[in-house]
Amino acid sequence: MVDGNTAIRPAPALLPALGAMTALQTLVALALFAPGVVAPRAHIEVWQLSMFSCAVFAVGIPASFWGGGFIARLGSLRIASLCAAAIVVGMALASLGSSAALLAAGLCLGLAMGPETPASAALLARLVTAERRAFVFSMRQTGNQIGAVGGSLALPAIAISLGPAWCYALVGVCALLAILLFEWLRPAYAVKVIPPPKLDLRARLALVIADRRIAMLALASMPFSAMQVSLNTVFVTLGTRELGLGHIEAGMALACAQAGGLVGRLGWGYVAMRLDASRAVLVVIGLGMAFCAALLGLNGSSLGCSGQFIIAALFGLTASGWNGVFVAEIARLAPQDRIGETTGAVLTASYAGLLAAPALVSILDGVASLGMAFFALACLALGGTLALIWGGHDKADK
Numbered sequence: 001m002v003d004g005n006t007a008i009r010p011a012p013a014l015l016p017a018l019g020a021m022t023a024l025q026t027l028v029a030l031a032l033f034a035p036g037v038v039a040p041r042a043h044i045e046v047w048q049l050s051m052f053s054c055a056v057f058a059v060g061i062p063a064s065f066w067g068g069g070f071i072a073r074l075g076s077l078r079i080a081s082l083c084a085a086a087i088v089v090g091m092a093l094a095s096l097g098s099s100a101a102l103l104a105a106g107l108c109l110g111l112a113m114g115p116e117t118p119a120s121a122a123l124l125a126r127l128v129t130a131e132r133r134a135f136v137f138s139m140r141q142t143g144n145q146i147g148a149v150g151g152s153l154a155l156p157a158i159a160i161s162l163g164p165a166w167c168y169a170l171v172g173v174c175a176l177l178a179i180l181l182f183e184w185l186r187p188a189y190a191v192k193v194i195p196p197p198k199l200d201l202r203a204r205l206a207l208v209i210a211d212r213r214i215a216m217l218a219l220a221s222m223p224f225s226a227m228q229v230s231l232n233t234v235f236v237t238l239g240t241r242e243l244g245l246g247h248i249e250a251g252m253a254l255a256c257a258q259a260g261g262l263v264g265r266l267g268w269g270y271v272a273m274r275l276d277a278s279r280a281v282l283v284v285i286g287l288g289m290a291f292c293a294a295l296l297g298l299n300g301s302s303l304g305c306s307g308q309f310i311i312a313a314l315f316g317l318t319a320s321g322w323n324g325v326f327v328a329e330i331a332r333l334a335p336q337d338r339i340g341e342t343t344g345a346v347l348t349a350s351y352a353g354l355l356a357a358p359a360l361v362s363i364l365d366g367v368a369s370l371g372m373a374f375f376a377l378a379c380l381a382l383g384g385t386l387a388l389i390w391g392g393h394d395k396a397d398k
Contacts, residue, residue, distance in 0.1 A: 013188075014127045017077075018136060020178075020185055021120040022143040024080045027178055028112050029147025030155075030171050031087045032056065035094060035102060037155045042164035048099055050358070052106040057355045059110025065204065065348040067115035068122075068341030076123035076340075077186040083112040083119070084175040084182065091172035095165040117327060117347055122340035123189065125331040133331060134278045138269025138324025145262040145320070207334070207342045208349075213279075214333050214342065216391025218349040220286065220384035221326060225353035227289050227319045227377050230361055231257060235312070238370045243300045243308055256309050257316030264321020269328070278329040279392050285325070286385030288318035290378040297374030 035044055035052055071079050090108035093101045120140055128136045155167045209215050235257065239250030264285075272281040292315035300308060327343060334342035357377075364373035 014124070014136070016185055017123055017127055017189060018140060020077065020080065020182060021116075021124060022140050022146070023178055023181070024083060024116050024120070025140065025143025026147040026150070027084060027087055027171070027175055028109070028116055029144045030151045030174070031090060031109055032113065033148055033151040034091070034155060034167055034171055035105070037151055038159040038164040038167050041156075041159040042097065044102070048102055051099070052102050053358075054355070055103050055106025056110045056113055057351055059107050060114040061110075061348055061351045061355070063111055063114025064118060064344045064351060065114075066344070068118050068204075068338070068344040071115065071119050071122050071340035071344075075186065075190065076119040077182045077189060079115050079119040081179045081182040081186075083116050084178045086112040087175040088172045088179075091168040091175070095168040097164075114351075115344070118340045118344040121327055121331050121343040125336075125339050130332065131276065132273055134272035134281075134325050134328040135266075135269040137328035137331070138265045138272075141324035141327065142262060142265045144323070145258060145265065149258065149262075204341060204345050207338060208345050211333060213391045214330065214346060216387045217326065217330060217333075218346045219387045219391075220282070221346065221350040222353035222356075223377065223380035223384040224286065224289070224319070224322055224326075225350040226357035226360065227293060227381050228322075229354045229357045230374070230377055231315060231319045233358070234361060234370060234373075235315075238296070238300075238374065239308070242369060242371050243296070245305070245308065249305065253309050253312040256313040257320065260313040260316030261320025264317040265324050267317075268321050269324045272325045272328070278325050278332065279388060281325050282322060282329065283385055283388050283392075285318045285322045286381055286388060288314065289322075290381040290385065292318060293374045293378035293381065297371040297378065300371065 035042075036049055038044070039049060067079070074082075086108050090105040090112070093108060094105035095101075121137070124136060124140060125133070155170075158167050158170060207214070208218050232254075235254050236247070236250040239245035239253055240247055243250070245253060268281055268285060272278040275281070292311050295303075296308070296311055296315070300311070303311060330343050330346050331339050360376070361370070361373045364370075364376055
């Protein structure tokens with residue numbers, strides 16, 4: 001039996017496990033970005049990309065919710081290998097080029113996206129001290145930015161020079177190499193444990209709602225996730241349509257936001273570690289993203305180009321920088337033999353926010369404007385922040 005959530009021998013080295021789990025998230029991000037990045041060259045329409053994303057989340061949500069039990073029984077690194085294998089299959093399907101193949105690829109990638117964060121939380125939580133947890137988890141979460149930036153820079157050039165199929169092939173080869181890495185590391189992190197009993201649906205939900213602090217984390221993660229995906233997907237449209245930016249300028253502003261997100265994932269984790277105050281840091285992040293979204297939505301055009309770039313960077317710092325501290329806080333509060341299951345259950349709420357955000361933004365854009373959509377997201381993020389504040393005042397903290 002391989003690693004569960006509880007260590008019963010001295011923990012092996014942290015850095016190889018951290019590197020492996022960061023590489024896993026980088027691979028998942030690369031695979032998820034690939035169809036959108038190569039879309040112009042591969043003649044993939046917007047509706048096909050939407051179908052692909054919906055397929056990813058349709059599988060990723062239940063895979064995250066139910067994946068914790070498999071993590072406890074198979075071990076985090078074996079789950080990482082299975083996630084990488086799903087990426088290989090997904091990329092092979094995507095390379096076929098048809099709508100049906102792209103749909104099938106999305107379903108496969110959902111199997112990779114869902115369990116990867118719970119698997120990482122289960123492994124890293126038993127290797128890191130409580131004081132360093134927020135920073136280590138934030139470092140792990142930079143894999144998303146690394147994959148996004150790497151894919152955005154490398155894949156278009158490959159698609160133009162060699163063709164879209166070679167982009168998918170590159171990601172697939174990287175996933176195959178990752179499987180070799182994960183399986184090579186796996187014996188070093190194996191511990192002999194008796195897997196905890198399987199949990200039914202009610203028991204999994206109880207992991208979230210039994211502790212008000214965890215329940216409020218799950219609630220807050222929905223608008224936070226909605227804000228993050230909206231920043232990543234429609235900010236350029238907001239810039240060109242309502243902020244008075246040119247297409248290139250809007251893209252540069254989004255690049256500032258992505259850079260801010262990378263800094264935020266490391267910076268917020270470091271601050272939370274130094275202050276030993278992950279929840280307080282999440283409250284500050286929530287207030288920051290609400291302020292930035294409201295300012296851009298209501299009065300962004302009056303800020304001027306420099307002001308818009310600054311607010312975009314602050315927007316990314318908050319709306320794309322909260323994930324690591326968030327997962328670390330789940331690991332702190334969860335029953336220590338149920339970290340994987342608890343993380344997966346809470347992330348189900350996060351993924352629901354990702355799934356609902358495009359529909360909400362589309363509706364509000366149709367009846368009002370994109371600016372009003374971002375203002376509405378700001379209000380929801382403020383509500384999530386208030387939930388964090390309320391949930392932090394719990395007798396379990398005393």
